[in-house]
Amino acid sequence: MTQSASMKPGATPVSLQTFGSFFVGGHKAETIDQTLEEYVLAPNGVPVAINPNGTTSVGQMYVQYLLGDTGMHQAPVVFCHGGSMTGTVWESTPDGRTGWLHDFFFSGWNVYNVDAVERGRAGWAPGHPAFSSKPILRTHQDTFTQFRIGSRVEDVSLTSLKAAAYPMSQFPLHAFGQFMKQVVPRWAGTDELISAAYIELLNQFEKPVILVAHSQGGSFVMRAAEQAPDKVAAIVLIEPAQAGTREGLETLALKDVPMLVVYGDHLDLDARWPSIRKRTDAYFKTLSADGGKVDFLDLPQNGVFGNSHLPMLELNNLEVSKLIKNWLIDNLS
């Protein structure tokens, strides 16, 4: 990444009205009866006594936004990252091109970008039961396979990555190491905290929003949308790890919400994705048969080949987002 590479300007400057961030959700937790601790927090620094007893915050979600002067499209887009990821995944690509956040904003949408509980600027709470399990940081090797960029690699040299990448791979392989810098630790016991914060986020909005969710984010978005369907204008799911709940299907809470489910390439070459998709497809097909508005965008079936689990940052990322933007315009106008 060089300064000039990352700062390729948009085609046309857009009028920015405001930007900023806020937190939603979370609660206070109390710690008692722990021993006082003293730390030197800077080289040659003055020792600081830190008392672990007291009140801490746990379970909050971070939300960043950019609002244009005159939104061409009425409903704003809320981007919801997947597991091991933060909102970074929607910003620039690891090889320094513009991401979907930029693309949607410069196409006239107001945009929100979250860091869910435990990730990124949302922070996490050591000592809280939800964080008592071992934090998991995916390795380069594990990510390369689990995110379906290619088959198992032992070393992560560019030569090995190129040899292992699936046919016609759209991943910017020379920037794979740069991509891995955005992978953050996750925990196995935080789903309820994350889900609660997503519901609180939806309830903050005065008007319905478009939810664009990736992988694990799809699970939280569907659960939150079932609780607040009147706050959802549309849902776009990029390879969701989970669909909605059976209770949601029974009440058909989301029957009137247009949904687009997007899949990349090479699911058949992966150990997990055929079974994940079979389960989510069953949900969406039942919803559709009962009057739901579900569309599927299978990229290779539409002549777009080589995408992994991360189409938002691959070489054809703006080709994929154009299909999504067109679907939104067709379904929301």
Place this chain on the structure above:
Amino acid sequence: MTQSASMKPGATPVSLQTFGSFFVGGHKAETIDQTLEEYVLAPNGVPVAINPNGTTSVGQMYVQYLLGDTGMHQAPVVFCHGGSMTGTVWESTPDGRTGWLHDFFFSGWNVYNVDAVERGRAGWAPGHPAFSSKPILRTHQDTFTQFRIGSRVEDVSLTSLKAAAYPMSQFPLHAFGQFMKQVVPRWAGTDELISAAYIELLNQFEKPVILVAHSQGGSFVMRAAEQAPDKVAAIVLIEPAQAGTREGLETLALKDVPMLVVYGDHLDLDARWPSIRKRTDAYFKTLSADGGKVDFLDLPQNGVFGNSHLPMLELNNLEVSKLIKNWLIDNLS
């Protein structure tokens, strides 16, 4: 925080050319001979085998930027948060007003905002020696005192906070709980990683930048600036926890860089700040006597009262930033 409260628009929309993020610094670390682990990462999800062995990333820094169409001021501003903080501290205030990042951008500066190593979107690396110490998450009570908002409190009800706040406090006390949601864990052993990433960040810039650093960020900024003084147009230090090094003073590497050292109110009521300031003042006065360009902005001495260690988000935050912007214009034109 309500949607309407947080999204108060700027006075005049500004032309945004591009925005995005990138990572600098860090290195690869190898894990070997650990046992395979299996996790269920979503309710009723397909079990995922996670192999902790392999390559991970450690020590990278996250950098977000907004670039205007026509920068009124040539040198961009890089915002560098303090300890327990992320780049969030410069965005919106906890009571939903605009922060310094917004203020500088809408005043014509291009802006960069970092999450240093271990914090926010930069992520951290469980298992790496730098993260082997216990993560520290400051309590509400500890933060209220250490960040010099007021005297020791036991409970954090608004009544107690108001009673304990220092005279004429500028802190938005009713939003103290909201502020605490942006406090993230830190570690005692990560200074060298953070410092190395800051040096790499400076070296990425083609032209000199203005560094605005808070507290612990001041220490890293000064050390990095000593290594790459040609990349630094000016330094603004908000209550720095540390100044530069003795070696830096001896070589006078930063003699030609204009510096502004900003202090809030009530240092005399605090257990730590008189000794911290005595040490940093000694450095800056020596630098100044040897030809350095150091100015001090002691807010109460300039008739601005009641600021804590966090002037960037207090009720008069735009009054303070105006003084800083004026100093920059006077010293860089």
